[in-house]
Amino acid sequence: MQAPNFSISTLSLTGSLDEKLKVITAAGFRSVELGALDLSGSSDGVSGSVELIKQSGVQISALQEVKDFGGHSGRILAYKMELAKSYLRLMRRLGCRLLIVTPATSTHVKLDADRIAADLRTLATLATPLGVKIGFKPLSWSPSINTYVSAWNLIQQADNSNLSLVLDSYQLQAQMQAPDVLDEIPASAISLVQLSDFAMTSVPLVEDQIDIARHHRLYPGEGSHGASICGLVKYCVDKGFGGDFVFDVYNDKYLAMAPAESIQHAVRSREWILEKIGA
Known part of the structure; x- marks a missing residue:
């Protein structure tokens, strides 16, 4: 089995972007998933952050994320599109090729598959000439798009080759779903796989799913x-997926540690997975 390429989200670590990039590269990670907030934290602004990333030599797995996208109308839709456009312009400067997008989580947004598909199609079309792919990730607590089956159906309805799926192990585990629910989704439609664990054996309440996702991932x-x-x-590798596996771990405990200490959890996890899958 070919060894998977592991990446890590900068939002999983505390400290300045410069500090994060130094410990990430020292730990042997060749790529990062960037949080947009990290790019505005440099004393030299966004331009300084772009230069730091280029000097570090790391590749960028993805930029996260445009939240609550799809199904809106009027001013909210216009705002979401303008936000996405600003991200796309930034990604062109970064050389980043994947923008993560998540669905609406408000109960006030009506599930209108035609409208959501049209919004995703528009965004994917805007991103195409910039060489950026849109990675759509369902959320288990979204009232509209909360499973990979529903997200895949929506992408097929949008009918744009620049749309893809971002897999998040947490979203599958929160709903106690096995990888075989992904059997109908081709490897070519998957752009990124995010990995994280958590302590509870099951997460029945939506409120618990949100709290664990934001504060207690392991x-x-x-x-x-x-x-x-x-x-x-192993399922994704055997399926033919050749993209990055990203440690996407948000935990207040880890964020209270120095970056050099916190990233050791990622290093141990990387080695543990490789041993378990025999790569």
Whole structure:
């Protein structure tokens, strides 16, 4: 089996972007998933952050994220589109090729598959000449698009080759779903796989799903779902997925640590997964 390429989200670490990039590269990670907030934190502004990233030599797995996208109208839709356009312009400067987009989470947004598909199609069309792919990720707590089956149906309805899926192991585990729910989705439609674990064996309440996702994720091997995560990694590799596997871990405990200490959890998790899958 070919060893997967592991990446890490800059939002999983605390500190300045410069500090994060130094510990990330020192730990042997060749790519990062960037949080937009990290780009505006440099004393030299966004231009300084762009230069730091280029000097570091790391590749960019993706930029996250445009939230609550699709199904809006009027001023909200216009705002979301303008925000996405600003991200796309920034990504062109960065050389970043994937923008992560998540669906609306408000109950006030009516599930209108035609409208959501049209919005995604428009965004994907805007991104195409810039060489940027749109990676759509369902959320288990979204009232509209909360499973990979529904997200894949929506992408097929949008009918734009520049649209793809971002897999998040947490979204599968929160709904107790095995990788075989992805069987109908071709590897070519998957642009990124995010990995994280958590302590609870099941998450029945939506409120718990949100809280764990934002504050209590763990690195694979430190929680209750390690076997499932390893199964997902092997499933994706066997399926033909050749993109990045990103540690996307948000935990207040890790953010209270120095970056050099916190990233050791990612290093141990990387080695643990490789050992378990025999890569």
